[in-house]
Amino acid sequence: MNQETQQPDSMASPRSGGGWTMSSVLLAARLLAAGALLLAGYFKMQGGPVAFMLSIESLEVVPEFLIAPSAYFLPWFEILLGLTLLLGVWTRESAILASGLFAVFTAALISVLARGMKVDCGCFGGMFGEAEVSLFTIGRNVVFLVASATAAVWGGGRFAIERVRSFSSG
Amino acid sequence: MDFVRTIQRCGFLVGLALVLAAGHAFVEPSGLLFQLHEEDDGTAVEEPGLTAEEAMPGPRRGTPEWALQQYEEGTALFVDTRLRRDYEQGHVAGAFHLPFEAFLRGRPDLLDILPEDWLLILYCEGGDCDSSMRVERMLRQAGYTELHLFRPGYGALVEAGVPTSTGPPEF
Numbered sequence: 001m002n003q004e005t006q007q008p009d010s011m012a013s014p015r016s017g018g019g020w021t022m023s024s025v026l027l028a029a030r031l032l033a034a035g036a037l038l039l040a041g042y043f044k045m046q047g048g049p050v051a052f053m054l055s056i057e058s059l060e061v062v063p064e065f066l067i068a069p070s071a072y073f074l075p076w077f078e079i080l081l082g083l084t085l086l087l088g089v090w091t092r093e094s095a096i097l098a099s100g101l102f103a104v105f106t107a108a109l110i111s112v113l114a115r116g117m118k119v120d121c122g123c124f125g126g127m128f129g130e131a132e133v134s135l136f137t138i139g140r141n142v143v144f145l146v147a148s149a150t151a152a153v154w155g156g157g158r159f160a161i162e163r164v165r166s167f168s169s170g
Numbered sequence: 171m172d173f174v175r176t177i178q179r180c181g182f183l184v185g186l187a188l189v190l191a192a193g194h195a196f197v198e199p200s201g202l203l204f205q206l207h208e209e210d211d212g213t214a215v216e217e218p219g220l221t222a223e224e225a226m227p228g229p230r231r232g233t234p235e236w237a238l239q240q241y242e243e244g245t246a247l248f249v250d251t252r253l254r255r256d257y258e259q260g261h262v263a264g265a266f267h268l269p270f271e272a273f274l275r276g277r278p279d280l281l282d283i284l285p286e287d288w289l290l291i292l293y294c295e296g297g298d299c300d301s302s303m304r305v306e307r308m309l310r311q312a313g314y315t316e317l318h319l320f321r322p323g324y325g326a327l328v329e330a331g332v333p334t335s336t337g338p339p340e341f
Contacts, residue, residue, distance in 0.1 A: 047274040049198065050311060054304040055274060072195045077187035084183070093179040118299070120253070120271040132253055 023157030030156060033098050033148040034085035041078030043124050058119045061108045077101070085151065088160025095151035102145035109138045234322055234330030237291060241332050246289040248332075251302040252324070260334050262293070262327055267339035270304040280341055281312055289316045296323015 044052045053071040056062050062070060081101070084094040105123070112119060112133045121137045156162055229235035240246035241262070248265035250257050257267045272278035284290070290309070292302040306319050320327070328334060 043275060046276045048276070049194075051270075051273045051308060054270065054307060058270075058300065058304065069191070072191040073187060076190040076194065077184070080183060080187050080190070090179050090183070093176055093183060096176070097180055097183060118253070118295070119301075120269065120274075132255075 020158070022154065023159055026151060026154055026157035027159045029147040029150040030085050030088060030091065030095075030160070033095065033102075033144055033151060034082045036144045036147075037078040037082030037085065037098060037101075039124055041075045041082060044075035044078070055120070059108055059112050060115075060117070061111050074101075085148070088156035089162050091151055091156030091160050091162060095148045098148035099145060099152050102141055102148055106138060106141040106145060109133050109141060113138065232318070232320070234326040234332075237320055237327055238330045238332050240289065240291060246291050246318070247285070248327075249284075249290050249292045249302075249305070250324070251292055251294045251305040252299075254339070256295070256324075258336060258338055260328075260336050261324070263333040263335040266341065268305055270301045270308070273305070273308045277312065281309075283341060284314075286314055287316065289318060290314065291318045291320050293320040293324055293327060296321065296325055299323060 047055075049068075049071045052075070053067050056067050056070055077097075078101070081094045081098045084090050085098060109121065113135070117133070119133055121133050123137060123141075229239055237246075241248070248262040249268050250261045250265040251269055252261075253269060254267065257265075261267070266280060266284060268278065268280055268284070272280065292306050292309075294300070294302040302319055306317050309317055
């Protein structure tokens with residue numbers, strides 16, 4: 001039996017994100033992370049695998065043999081995690097994976113900046129204009145990382161679909 | 171048991187993404203998994219053969235002097251692949267601005283007006299810069315064949331005396 005669905009709302013533990021205020025914060029965090037992932041995945045799909053391969057290659061942080069598989073895998077992974085976070089299904093698991101993804105992206109961008117390279121971020125397919133890797137792009141990634149980490153620790157809150165008994169007891 | 175369930179679900183999500191990616195690669199292979207790195211050093215992309223006109227005495231193809239000659243004779247179009255900020259600070263007069271990032275959203279609108287039957291000279295900063303190389307790959311994929319990757323870069327063009335201007339791109 002799932003403990004979260006057994007507790008009255010007033011007794012929900014902090015880790016379950018059961019209170020209205022906490023649930024609102026978790027909803028915002030979830031939507032922020034989901035929006036970032038969905039947009040990033042969508043625009044990578046739109047640009048196609050070749051463009052994304054070249055974008056990954058330009059960062060010079062991914063081993064050559066992993067560039068092409070990553071170019072196919074990452075957009076799907078982002079869209080999948082974005083959808084699950086948006087709906088609040090398997091929220092903790094999705095948020096854990098999303099946190100890992102944002103952490104890896106952030107580390108890659110820091111590495112690029114530390115080496116003094118002058119390359120496009122390519123993070124959202126240029127949706128927000130050209131985004132040369134900078135402290136701003138790194139800071140933006142950190143915000144997404146914090147949002148997804150918040151959902152990873154406290155779950156989806158009461159606005160998540162998984163809070164419905166049929167989902168959470170499965 | 172929560173930990174085990176979390177691992178199982180994470181594994182499922184990763185696995186599902188892998189299956190979708192494999193399906194995508196199967197449907198849209200384009201030979202890209204292998205094509206990309208054959209061209210890494212730029213040698214696999216063959217330049218068009220020399221025409222009779224090009225075989226005539228004059229600056230060697232690919233040199234700054236050759237680029238200047240192309241500019242003065244109006245036989246080529248210049249494409250600046252650097253970031254917009256760099257373009258605005260100075261670019262070859264009349265050069266199109268086509269950074270690699272423009273391709274990340276699909277086919278750039280600029281390709282609607284960029285002629286396929288003109289020689290396009292692509293440049294970036296020179297040295298370690300590789301944005302022009304990435305743009306060249308994308309243009310070849312889009313069907314352009316008359317391309318020249320000007321490796322010495324923008325600085326060499328300026329030194330050679332190619333006219334420059336500043337400001338935002340017209341297109």
